[in-house]
Amino acid sequence: MADDPLSLTFAALADPTRREILARLARGEATVNELAEPFPMSLQAISKHLKVLERAGLIVRGRNAQWRPCRLEPAPLEEVDRWIDRYRERWEDRFARLDEELNRIQSSDKGEKSHE
């Protein structure tokens, strides 16, 4: 897997368990045990998931006695948002374009193949 920030972030988000962990952390800090509790897998597996999230910068981990509380770090999500921004007009325009296309097909005689 590529190790540029955006790739790390997308890869980290490509797992439902990790997204659930983030959703949990959106409601506040939590320890590894607390995060692991809802999942039918070992603590070590969750620990690995947290490592992936940490490498992507999506969480930061503190140290409070023997607990390692996790906190959500939204900065990489902002990067994703910025990346996706260039495509936003595509879906916002989609209805407009569809209308346009429809009009063109209707007004011209035949449905020729579109060439840009």
Added chain:
Amino acid sequence: MADDPLSLTFAALADPTRREILARLARGEATVNELAEPFPMSLQAISKHLKVLERAGLIVRGRNAQWRPCRLEPAPLEEVDRWIDRYRERWEDRFARLDEELNRIQSSDKGEKSHE
């Protein structure tokens, strides 16, 4: 890898080659050969990348003679945008807090080192 739509989309986006392909397609339809041209890898590898993008619903492929033109399909990106939306206030809050902090530092003017 999980096969729910969001996981498929994030996984597809977690590769720079595939993101470049999407960027290319944002400028208009293209054939496999055209898409493969900038990359230092085989046509077959690109074909596999396209299959991943197609499975995620990020592209659709037509059939024009022996060419299979690819077109960008922004719908899954909109889903990502909606998913990320619940976290948007987190980073917007962060800037607000940062501003607040900055104001406090400026107004108090003690020359203390900032502690977060």
Added chain:
DNA sequence: TGGTTGATCAACTGAAAGGTTGAATAGTGG
């Protein structure tokens, strides 16, 4: 001190990703 709790490290496994090369398919045009 020793025992318990919280979390990570290490080694292993099976499955999937991402690339390769070579063969096959499908459509075009002479």
Added chain:
DNA sequence: CCACTATTCAACCTTTCAGTTGATCAACCA
């Protein structure tokens, strides 16, 4: 029909992922 072009399929390889179990580390408490 034949040759050529565009693309995919198939088999293989290497690396990474996501999980396991067992051992280890670190901090608290009795």
